[in-house]
Structures are given as structure tokens and as C-alpha cells.
Amino acid sequence: MRNSSRLTAALVLVLGTSAGHAALVGCSSDDSTNAGAGVNAIVFIKRQHTVATAQGVTVDVAGGNGQVLDYERYVPGGSLVMLSPARPDGVLKNITADFPTADFNGADVSFDAKQVVFSMKKDENDHYHLYTAQLTEGSDGKFEIHQRTGGDRDDINPIYIAGGRIAFVTNEMYTPMGTRADEYEHGRVVTQLATISVDGGDADRRLASQNLSHTVAPFLRYDGKIGYCRWEHLGGVNDVKLFAANPDGTQMVAVAGQHGKPSNSLFTPREIEPNVMIGIATTRNRTIHAGAIVKIDARNTQDPVCMDPKVRDKTGHACLDEEHATFELLTKDVPVGNGPSAVGRYREPSVLPDGRILVSWADGPVNDLSEQSATPPDFGVYIFDPATQKNQLIYNDRGTWDLNAIPVVARTEPPVIGDIVSKNQDPGTPVRIGSVDVTRTSLNTDNVKGGKYGDQGVSLDVALKDAVKVRVIEGFSSEAAKGVTMFGLTMDEGAAILGEAQVYADGSWLAEVPPYLPVHLQPIDKFGMAIRNQRLWIQGMPGEDRRCVGCHEQRSGIGAPRLGQNPTVAEQHQAEQFLMPIADRYEMPWAVNKTLYPDAAPKNLVQNVLNAKCVQCHDGGANDPFAGKTYTFTATTPATGASSSYVIPYLDLSEKPVTVYYDRKVATYPASYVSLFFPASMEMGMGNAVPTGDMPPKWAIVNNARESVMIKKLNVKAADGTFAYGTEVMHPEDKGVTLTDDERAMLIRSIDVGGQFYARQNTGFVPFGGDPVAPGQKY
Template sequence: MRPIWGYAGKCVYIILAFFYLTGCNTDTAIKDEQADPVLVEYPVIYIQRDLAALDGDEGAQPASFDSRHPAQFNPGAQLFVKRNAFSDSPTTNISAQLFADLLPEDAPADTIQAIDIRDLSVSDDGQQFLVSIRAPEIEDADEMDQPSWNIWRYQLATQTLERVIVSDTTAEQGDDLMASFLPDGRIIFASTRQRLSRAILLDEGKPQYTALDESRDNETFNIHVMNADGSGIEQLSFNLSHDTHPLVLQSGKILYSRWDNMGGNKGINLYEMNPDGTDNQLMFGWHSHQVAFDQQDELIEFVKPQQLPNGEILLLLSSQDETSYQKRPVVINIEEFTDNQQPTFASGANDSAINDLAFSFEFNFNFSDNLSPSGRLTHLTPLPDNSQRYLLSWDLCRVVIEEQIRACGQLTDEQLLDPALELADPLYELWLLNDADGTQQLVADSEEGKVITEALVMQPSSQPKTFIANKVIGNELDAQLHEELAAAIDIRSVYDFDGQDSSANLGGVSQLSDPTQTRATELPARFLKVVRGVPMPSDEVRDIPNTDFGRSRNQLMREIIGYTPIQPDGSVKIKVPANVPLAISVLDASGQRIGGRHSQWISLKPGETLQCKGCHTANSQLPHGRYDAQAESINPGATGGAAFTNATQNIIPTQGQTMAQADAMVNGIAELSANLTYEDRWTNPALSTVNPSTDYSYQNLATPAPNGSECFNNWNAYCRIQINYEEHIQPLWDLQRLAIDETTLAVLADNTCTSCHSIVDDNNLAQVPAGQLELVATPSTDQPAHFTSYRELFFNDVEQEDIDGIIVDRLVVALDADGNIVYQVDSEGELILDAEGNPIPVMTTVNVPAIMSTNGASASSNFFDTMNDVTHQNMLSADELKLIAEWIDIGAQYYNTPFYTQE
């Protein structure tokens, strides 16, 4: 039995893999008799912070850690170095004098600065570590003028702590966090710098600004890389919400946490990419945010992964209480699973991917507020030496009984079950846990009101990381695409839904791809649309009123990158811009979206080709977004050496090629178009009739074409189509549409939309708008920032009628759920009678539902069906209907630029 010290004045005894606390009136530390190199040779680094860190109107507030607000400032942290892991070894506060030059001249020498510190990461050789530090608040300065988070490096040889980026100007250009060393010495980190994204905004003709996340709360973090001296900063990821916590795996790949927030919060999931930003893909967690622990579901996020020496991924699950420090250590099998209950198709694994980290002790670390004999855990990191040892910040189980703090080990089982037991205030100390022999060693004590939040040992790793070189232009990266700052998306078949053929009822891919069996008009999927998310500026750049988004801000603002035909077998290979967040939609022949919106941003590096097997249904939990985890494609491709079955002899595919791949081989990778253009390339005229061409073009419009459409006459990576309601949709309602007799030139009818859909006729007399729909360009009485027509199309209204030349809301007698008349009653519930003694019925308006929906064109069938009925047929052209459909499909925003009203 070996005593190990738990907190000042108490000691812990290990007995049968459990611990008890007993009184020990001594403060002497007990050392191991054996010469353990971790305890003797290697320094221990840890961060200690105040539990109450933020000064609010009512004094100090609890420090808060929100994964969706990575740059939050919690002053009150200090950085310590211990010579070794003995509890009584010398400890140095290496952060104490970091910003001494900012102190007043009369400040005491031992003044501790109110700074924040986080994100420890050690190099593989154990000779240096990285840490994120933020300087003290500047009194009375605006938020934008406050100090930024910077990355600092400590070098063991010189025992110096210095900022990686030396230049003050460069260091303050963004918040830098969560740094780690790459095998070649470079540093990968999360940052709000958005260097390349800001440059692309200029190339797109927009102001340069730092974008906010999709909730419009904080500046967006993306993954960046820089040289060891802070030079050569390069942006690697391009999510519109946060990409954080890059972890360099033993394989050399980068595992990181991505907040998927497109069109609404989808949670924080684990993604993986190469150190040059290529092969960026979802790895784990999309459907695993509700996981059952201890017979109850917990909402979890996949934040700050670590890798155990055996290769497993360690995650410390957090409580949903942002001020709670309690963590639950779990391991995740991301090699064989894409979700907790979903293995990859090739793995054959079963059970669950997420499991509690196994200890030889009977530990039960969790984030419940209930008493646990195991105590509470707030940090755990494995030693990098295969020794099954961990550094952990541990609050041993203590309770308050009769105003005295007692260790849980001193209580009986019956006492521990007492629901009235009160947990003592947290006292987190740093421990070295050896799970191989069941021992624990106190490393650093603490005091109430403080907590040790992170720690590491400066010890060489027994699993050095593999170096992955950047992909080579002309080899792994296409040289021509790279030169054009473009990439390619290569989809085997849009009819492939999670390995199931959605075209099976039409004969399957083999029948659809045979021109003699299936005409183009019979193909359900005709075009692919690519959309770009517009980065949201901060209020200092442009204070965007919510009315700019229109009926719903769920999709924020969107620009169309362009269109391309889908080949008969459902395949697509298309050139797209690199380094921007993209989403895709499958369209029918008229340009309306089929199915739901894409819910993940795609971004590619210049010269890269993204291989996709197919699509994914919204509710399916089968693997998606991760190429090697999915089922085999439904589209086997060509046999090779001969034309596709009954197709043209002009395109001879190689073995396994899809129609899109074969077409790109012969005709080059397709470029995106502003138009829905189709030309039959596959029909063999000797065997069947060539399909007619189609071309829905902005050039056919008599109203202004969407902004940027002219760029596609000579496509480049910065071509964008922007549709704004006032500029491009309202003119469709205002356009004069006269039916004229060709012989007499007499006006037979005025089909202008606003001639019927207005509250006044051509003689300026009152009229009820046709279909109870008013399409005029006057400010709405409900919302002056919107035209009346927009509100009428997307918001429920009330039916109107003409009474003596005045348009009023139509009132009808109200009925209850059983169809009985509802009468007016007074405050006592008694019937109110009219002059003749009869009860007075309650009158109510008649609801007129909105004819359009921001959910998309398919959800706006009332409008499109009306435009095809006998009354309205051919009043709007196919090109005009396509414009309306594509605008609704991207969200029906009032504006799709943050700067419309300033232009």
C-alpha cells in the first residue's frame, strides 16, 4: 500500500484499485523509489486559471468556454513549468512577466496580469511546445481594437517563451489558436485571418473583410499553416463557420473539428484533410450528437480530438453548461465507423464507435451534477510513450458534512447514496495516473477558486508523425486546373443514393444511359447547379438588417456559380472555383431542384478533383462525405474499348469510365454556364433520333439579367450569378405584356402581371387583386423595407373584398372546432346582445396562404401550377420561370449581397 497525496493535509492510499482518503497531518510528498524518467527528466507544463474570470456588471463571472465562440477571452490564466512530475519539484510561472511593459510604473513587482492562455501542444521530440496567449484587455478600447490571440513557442534548450510571429502588425491581423507542429517543423493552427478568402472577395469585386460564422456571431476560424518562424501563412480550409482544433495524426493527416452550420446548426463534426488542404472530407459524427450514457441521452460535440499512442481517438466530452469544467473521456473508432452506430461498408465492424475510455480503476468520469466516487475530471492527456499513463486534472470526490469537507473514501456506501450530500467546491489538481500498475502520483496541487485546465509532459513521442508532402502539380494535381485557380467535381451518378439506385423504377442506370431506350425528356435528373455561400461581414463593415434576407435568413445569402448538364448515366464532371465553399443541387429539365438542399460545404484546392460516388438522403445515417466508407457505386462505368451501349462512336471510353469522365477525356472538363443548356452528345443518329437542344438563357429575358451572368461568356474562377428581388424578380411583374393583333396592331389584352394583381385598375379605380395577390413595387404596409409583392408572395395574408369602391378585409362568422358559431361574450363570460336582443357573432378574417415558399421551387407548386393553368399559360416564358425557380431554390432572399443598398 503506497500513499499518494490528494490535497493539502490529506493523503490517498491505493487499495485494490480504489482509493480512500484519510487524515494525514503532514505536507511531505512521497516520491517513487524507482528512477522513472517521466518523474525525473521531463518538465511538466500546465495552465491554471481562475474559476471566476470575467468581470461583469455584478463582479466576477464564471469563465465560459463555448465551442462556437473559440476566441472568447477568459482572463485569469497562468502558465507554469515544473522541472519534473514530482509534486514538490520547483515550479516557475513563465507567463508572469509576459506583458510587464503594459503595467503602470507604480505596479507592484509581483502583479499578475489578467491574461488568457490555452491550447498546449508539444513537439514530437519534446524540445518545444506551442501555446495560445491573449494579452490583457485595453481599458476603454473598442472590441476591434483589443489584442488578438497569438501563438507562442517555448523552447526547452533556452527556456524561453516567445511569440511565433514577431511582427506586431502581422500578429494582430487575426486571432490565432490551437497550434500544433507538423512533422516538417511548420505549424498548423486555427485562425480568423482568412487570408485567401479575403483576397478572393476582392477578386470577386467585393470589399475585403473578415467574415462572420453563419450564425453571424463571431469571426470565422479556418485552418491555416505557417512556417516555424511565422512566415508563409496559408489558409487551408474554407468553411463558412468554424474549423478548429487541428490534430496532426500519426498518419500525418490532419483531423479537426468543423462546425457544420449551413442552413441551420448540424453540430460540430470531425473532418480530415492532408496538410496541404487536399482530400478534405467528413470523417465522423454527423448523426451522433445524441448518444446514450448512463441510461440517458447526452448532446455531444466532437471538439478537440487527441490521439492515444495506440492510434485511437480520444475525446473529452463536455457538459452543455458552458461554465462547467467536467469532462467525460471517450475513445472513438473513426477507422471503422462514420457514426456511433454506423460502420463503414468495408469494415464489418459492429457494436458502437463511442465508448468510455477504459481504466484499470473503476472510474466513472462524467459530466453529471450527481456525486461520483470517482470525482470530477476536467483534463486528460496521454503520455506519448505507450506506458498507459495520463496527466489528468482531477477533483477528488469530496463532500460537505456538517460544514466539514470529508473525502468520499471515508464514507460508507449507504452514506454515498444519500441524495442530501453536498459536493464540496471543486479542487482540481494535476495527477499522473499509471493505468498499467494502478498507481497515481500527485504532480501539482491547486487551491479552491482555481483549476488546472491543460497539461503536458515535454517528452519525446514514441510514435513520430508521418510526413505527407504537398501534392505535386502535374501529378496528383491537374496543372491546367491549378493555373486557372480551379478544381473539379467528379460524380459517378446522381441516381446513387447511399448505394441504392434511385432510378431502378426507370430501368436503372444501364437503361437510362442507352439512347435507344431512354429519351432525354424521360431523364429525371437533367442539370447540376453549383452554389457559393456569401461570407457575412461584421456590423462594423455592414450592419445587415434582417429584412435583407427576406422571408427566412436560414440560407443567409447565396450566389450561383453556374450550371452543367448531367449525363444520361447520372454522372457529372465539372470545373469549379477552388478555395471557396460550394454546394450542389440536382435539377430537373426546367431548372427546379430535385430533393433537398445540400447541407455540407465543399471546398477544393487548385488542381484537385473531388471524387463522389453519388448522393445522400437527408434522413439516412449511411456513410456519406467520406469516399472510402461508402458502398460501391451503382454505376460500374464502361467496359472499355467500345462505345457506350447504342451510343455515339465519337466518344470511346476506357475501362470503368462514366459518361462524364469519357466526355471530359474527349472534349475537356466541362465549364459551368449561366444558362441551362443541353446538346445531345450521346445519340447515335444511325440508331435513334437525336434529342432536341434546349437553352434557358438570361439573354432571352426582357428584364435585367442577374448580376455577373456576362462573366460566363469567358468563364473564370470568379464568375458568380447574383439575384436580388428588387433588381431581377420585381421587373418580371412590372414588365409590360400586351397581346397585340398582328394585323390591326390593336391591343387585345394587357397581360402585365401588375395590371390584374393590383388594388387599382387601369383607370385607377379600386379592384380586388386577382387571386388575392398584389404584385406592385410599393413599400409594404407590413414591412416598408420590402415591396408589397414580396410580402404577398411569401407571407400569409387575409382575403379582401370591394365594398362601395373601397378594398377592405373580408370578414366571416367565426366557427369553433365543431362548426358552431362563436358569439361575443363579456369579461364574465355572458353573451353580448345587439339592440334586438340577439347574440352577436364573432367576425374573423379569411386566411390567404402564401403562394411561394423559401423551401424551394418544388415547395412553391401553387405558383408554378398556376403559371401553367389555362389562365396564365405562356404569360411568363420558360426562361423567366427558370429565373424564378432558381432564385427560390437558393432561399428566395430579398438581397443576395450584403452591400446592395450601398451600391
């Protein structure tokens, strides 16, 4: 690990004791003196988990444990407190004593250490809103508190940023899609970045572009950008990575975790020096968002300017290299999975002025076992020393979770980054996306197979030379498909093709897309097949330019000339316009479930093509070469432990209903959809299921049409007359039925964009009109 010795040396064990606050022993703790955190005060949140009523005692562990990202859990009886001095014998003051039924979710101390911002839900009928409090008591012994946000939405995880503003995350809806609603984990709303001014509150509220899943735990970076944790769900990708953006939401960049990490998710980081962070490595779910402490180094160590702070800080040199970020687990005995821990788990680290780590820690398994035994983990405030693997007690109330501890010390305010997206700008102004040269990539370890590349494949840089277009795919989730929590037998979200931009001779392409919208990209060859499926959502603010050098260029290398200078061929031709209304965007729903959606009248139904051109020979009848061939899929339902078997046709392209088990649910789809996608989908979301019988090939591999057996059998011809798979034979050969080029293209696109059964068009979605954040506009 780079430069870890200085941090480790600074993390000196300080011993302490507590009168009335017993220390827990896990990694081991030592609390023999009253030495503390070395600061005059700390603030932290006390969250309740146990409620006693006339009906009995209720322990709410699942409220935090079951949520993939915790922001809706509410248990009354919490408080925001200040401990002064910051040691076990310090005096505890309740800043929010006037709100006895409140719960809290996030806090931060201002740059001058005179104020705290926090998220509070006053009672069960309230939402989480932002408040500020002065950290000096008034003559009446109370702390002056002001509410800063309100409305029918939840605002959590606030932090102070430069220029008198506060950044946070919110589940407010503000696009024609409505409130973003996670599909994979079946949540109903997700959170996105927002800011307000300290003085103006909601009157100066700004909203950043939307991700498809949760954005949480923002943190302040040395350069004034907002760092944050982003749950990335895009097909088979399902984790939490670190990103950063300007305070106005522009120039979103990856920070760490995109190219490997020691856990599924990186959570609640804090920067300890430029591009070096302390955070939590965890699975996030089933662990109450606790895990191991990890040091993350995302500096560009190959650039001497970046490693010399005397030079770097004067020049403002960009030193981030997320592609080569490294990770050091400081609590090596703490598991990063969701199994029970023998040494407890940690939450929400923050760094003290002397370099030591202030954390919340709980002993015990800190996972589902806590829930099953109705024994909540006991999070207290500690200082952790990685050299000795010991925790020094600062404060622990056994009746609450003591979380989010922050030192009350003045700190340097970073530079203000100018707002290039005025709140008065037309919110419909397009975003420009594109590449200087799509063939430039650092991902040459990626192997592209199928078609002309054969079974052995070629490196990505070679394959990208065949790119003739870039497909731009909009993502949406269950907010846009009524009654849908999975889009079919794949992990992919809803999808619509906004357009396919031409790649010019110099490798450049350029397009304009709607702002705020999550999209991902696929460079495609002359046969219309994806060369690579980008597994990262990108989005932009109104009027923003999100062009890059190449198809993931080397972050630590020397880039191309500045955009706008030596204009690319794409710039000379101007940007292609992919700005059609929602109803006109190209979707490929498979069929219509008339029972659920009797009024849906979608276009581009895949089943219509199969009915017209394929079922004559593939319906299980006399003309079907695979008639009677099936395999059986046996799955155990986790909730009941009972086993059920499902018979799947080898290849049947008709609409006859077939019931199947996938991703913990039983559902019925047309035989065509099941028989094509299920062989490859069995590798995901199947748990302990076992297939037996006549196993078919992988007819349709999600996001990979070129290796799908069906597409290889159909073959496809490019405009120049060449064939994708060498042979000039195109199925169905001499059977008298011929698929058109457009029909073959539809089947290829359907597979490449995610193999979804459901879409907006076949579920009756109607976009919100007018102002999506107006009263009553909530799905």
C-alpha cells in the same frame, strides 16, 4: 460500442491528494494519495476569469460562455505552466513568467517532448500569436521562448505535425471576400486552418481553404493528416463535426458526426488509435465549450484489414468509415445539452501513455447559471476513470481555469504527407469538382417528394436517375453583405449560382470552380428543380481535384475505377468553367432596401418579376382572390418578456412593407417575401411564437421548390414539353398574363438556393482588389 473494454480496463483509478489544491466533488473524486499521471511532467494553461480593479471585481464568464467558439476571450493574468512530477505534490513552473498580463488559447508538446508551442496574447492591445518554448530551463532559470507568428490576426489552437511544422487556426483574411464572418450567430470573423514551419514561422505560412463558419481544435491523426472540428452552418444545419485534411489543406474528408452523434457538437478530440478518438460531446455555446467525454469509433469495421493493425499499418490501408461512426458517452451522467449539470462538465481530454484520460473538469452547472451568479466554474486538471465515474485530482488552482493539460512524453512522429500545393503556385488555379456517377449513393433512406414523385416520394437513388445537371452554389456570409446579419426569413447564408454542370449519360459531370471558396451542390432534374440539397460545404486548394465516385457514395464499399482511368464522358468533354468574377455570378436578390442601400443596382431582382406578372391579381386589391385574408403571429421578445403581434397577409405579392419577427429580431420586408416564405419559416427560429387566423399553405419551402405550393401552382414545363406536376395547366391559366420559362426558373432557383432576401448585389458589396491580406485590407 466496439472495442471499449480494452480502453475501459486501461482507465484505472489512481488516487491522489493535494497540499493546497483541494479537489472538487462532482461525479465524485478520490484523492487520498499522491499518485499522479504516471509521467514526469505535464504542461497546461492557466486562464484567468476574475479581475480586481479600483472600480471593483469583474468576472468574465460570458467571454467564453457567450462565444459559440471561444477564441477572442481575453482576461489578463494567465500563464503556461509545467507540473513536475505530474501529481498534486509536484513542482509548478511558470514557463511564461515574463508575461504577467498574458492570456492563452491552446498548446501542444513536440514529438521529442523537448519543446512546447502555445498561443498567447500578451496584453489587451495584442493579438493571439504562436510561440515556442524549450521545456528545459536555462542557466538563468528561465525558459527560452521564441515568437513564431505576428500581424493583425489571431492564431490559436496550435499542434505539432510531421515534417517540422505547426498547424493552427487563424482568423486571417485572404480572399477577395475578406475575413469570413459568421452570419447565423452574428459573429464578425471566423477561423480557418493554417500551418507554419517551426523554424520559419510566418515566413513559411500556408493557408488552407475557407469554410463558411469556424474551424477549431485541430488534432494530429496517425496518418499525418490534420483532424479538426468544423462548425457546419448551412441553412438548417448548425453543428460541429470532425474532418481531416492533408497538411497542405488538400483532400478534406469527413471523419465523424455527419450521420448522427450524441450531441450537437463534437469538440477537442484526440486520437487514441487509428480512427478512434476521445473528445467532448457538447452544445458548445452556453457551456464554455465543456460537456461529456465521448469515445468516437470511425473505423471501417467491415474491412478485416482495417481491424488488423499488423496488416493495416504496413499497407497504409484507408480504414475510415465516417458514415457508420459510433459514439460511447463515457460520462453518462453529464448532460450533452446546455442545461445545468448536476455533475459538472469536462474539457479538452488527452490520453496518457498508459491509456488513462487527462482532462479539465469543473463542478456545478457550468452554463448560464454560472454567469448569472457571477461564480465562474472552477476547471482543474484531473484523471477520469469511466469504470468508477470518479476524478483523480492532479492540480486545481481555485483562482484560475486550468486547461489543455498535455503529458510531456516523447511520441512517434507520423509520416510526412507531401505538399502538392506549393506556396508559389498561382493561387487562382481552379479546383476540379465532379462525380464519376452522380446516381451512386448510400443515402437511400432519403425520400424525395413532389412533382412526379408525388406525396409519398421515392428513394434518393431512384430520383437521382432523373438528374440532368448539378447546380454549384457559392456560399458567403455577412462579410459580403454590408450591414446584414441575416439574409432574410431563412437560416440560409448568402448564395450565388456558379453554374449548372451537365450530367452525361454515364452519370458523370465535371466543373472547375475558384479555389478556397465554400460551395455546396444540388443535383437538379429537367425542370430545374433540386432533387437533393447537399448540406455540407466543400472547398479545395489551388489545382486540387475534389471529384468523388457518386452523390455520397458508400464510404466502406468498393469505389469506381481510379479517376483518369477509363475516363468518364464528362472527362472526355473537359470540365465546364465556372470561374466568373464575383460581380458576374448569378444571384437572385429579392428587392432593394433603398433606405439602407440607396446606391445598389442589382440584376435579377425577384420582385421585378412579381411586379410585372403577379401583382395585378395578388396585391390585396379588388382583383385579389385572397384580399383581406390575414393571420396573426404573436411572439415574445426574450430580452424584455413583452409580447408583440404581427399581421401577415395570406398571399400578397406586392412591395408594400410588412414587419415581422424572426430569429430574435424584428425586420421589415416586402409583403411578397413575407407572405411566401413566412409560413414555412415559422418552423425555425420562432421560439414560443403562436400563429392564429387564416393559415396559408407553405407557398415557398426553403431549399425545396418541388414541394412548394407556389411552384406546384405555377407548374413548369421542361424542354421536352413535359410538365413537372402532370397537368398541362400552367398558372395563371387564362388570366392573360404568362410567366416565361426563365421567370419560372428564377423563382424555382430562388427557393432552392435558400430564399435569401439579401445578396451581394443589393447591399453594395465591392470585392477586395489586389492582395486581400495586404495591410489595411480588412472589412
